[in-house]
Amino acid sequence: MRQGLANLWQLTLKELWSLWRDRVMLCLIVLSFTGMVYSAASAIPDTLSHAAIAIVDEDDSPLSQRLAAAFMAPQFSPPQRISVAEMDAGLDAGRYVFVLHFPAGLQSKLQTGKPAEVQLNVDATRMDQAYSGSAYVEQILQLEIRRFLQKRQDEPREAATLALRARFNPALEKTWFSSVLQIIDNITMLAIILAGAALIREREHGTIEHLLVMPVSPVQIMGAKVLAMGGVVLVAATLSLHGVVRGLLDVPIEGSVGLFLFGAALSLFANTALGISLATVARSMPQFGLLLMLVLLPLILLSGGATPRESMPVLIQYLMLAAPSTHLVRLGEGVLYRGAGLEMVWPQLLALFLIGNILLWVSLRRLRTMLTQMN
Incomplete structure (x- = not known):
């Protein structure tokens, strides 16, 4: 047990070191959680703003x-x-x-x-x-x-008038909504990209064969990628939430940031496992990029952030319940916008936990099959 944890720790450090040497991926992480969040909140408003x-x-x-x-x-x-x-x-x-x-x-x-x-x-x-x-x-x-x-x-006034009150966002500021939603989308996107790219990079560089002759198991190989890439994305999301959203954009956060990050961590396990599964299907980085287009677009556009789920066909609503991004969006909106507590968002946390375990099991099976074929 102790040796297994030691191997997992060393493999995790190896993944972090490999990511540190990949300048393109580092730039993607920084840009996603800074420039993309700021531009999504302030670049092109959906509502009328200071029109001349x-x-x-x-x-x-x-x-x-x-x-x-x-x-x-x-x-x-x-x-x-x-x-x-x-x-x-x-x-x-x-x-x-x-x-x-x-x-x-x-x-x-x-x-x-x-x-x-x-x-x-x-x-x-x-x-x-x-x-x-x-x-x-x-x-x-x-x-x-x-x-x-x-x-x-001096005509009589209407018998009834409409008094409009907007809860949670009284001024209907687009910045409050789109900045947090962009962080949620980036969590999904980068978790899949980083985990999948890490496995494909090892296959293209030939370092996966080195792991096969070492006393490490597929569980440890996969666990290291999940922990390393998920941890990096979680830290980047935390810094973006406090530095860009709260600091630069001055967006108020109603609920517990810790509860949201706990849900984000559960979704990261699911999304990194999904990225590893895609990497076992793709044989090169260009193929992995094509698969990402087929997977990321539905996950982001149909998760309920860009379009309300109630506006989608009923079949799509049920199908998207199997996606971790759907539950992360609902959890993020409930906690960060409305100040919901654990008693309100536990169904989303449970769904993320179950989906994550299923995807981890599927990814582990595919990884074992791939490693067996390479022996």
Whole structure:
């Protein structure tokens, strides 16, 4: 027993030393848990954020001034008042995404019940902001006009109004969601890549034959790769969570980081075992890369982070319950976003434990078969 643990320790150190000498893999780890996390949180927002808007106000009435003041941060930048002659030039130069044109007599027409038109000019080359921003502008205009007319005409207000309250993310900040989700995706991705690449690297360099003549078992060979690569990814994820997410992006973490990292460690056992299984199928690094494309894309896109599981076909929902990434996403959202405790996330922890053991058993069998064929 003591000799087996000593062999496992030495093999783990060998894996860590091999990774340290692989500069490309080290750069991938650093970039994944720093630049990719930061860019996913702040590069291209899904929601409207500080869109440039200008106002052409030919009415210059209390209503038009009220409408102009309704466009506020964080969805819009402070509106700029321009003339009709500056409108097209500003859009052509890309200074504005939206230009609102309030015609003369707007307030008087609305107060007398006559139809009135407000022109919205959109720079559609900025597709994301133009698509979502047009709906924002329409909603704001309709709401403010209705409130103004009710106040002026002393009309009865609606019997019921919708009071919207967003829990866990009151300002609907995309940064809070995407940064943590990117760390979860990177845990899955790098665990599979590092473990599989470590085995293929040994086969390509011929060092796997050296292990076959040593007094080590397949369990120790596989255990060393799982511990070394899983440990590196876990440490990198911890540093990214505290340094990038909490420090640089200032994202609040509601729950226990330790509980999340415990779940991440369980998923790492499963994902590193999956990476070793793929490496026993592939005969070279290019083949391993092709297999990664077939495996990683479903694991990340269908895990419930990029798309809600409720929006997927029922068959896909059930099939993805066999993937460790699905349970890690649910656990991460519950713990880090909602502050859930062990009593809430124990089903995900149990699922990760069972899936990890199954994948470890399958990978060990495949590794033994591969080593037997090489003897």
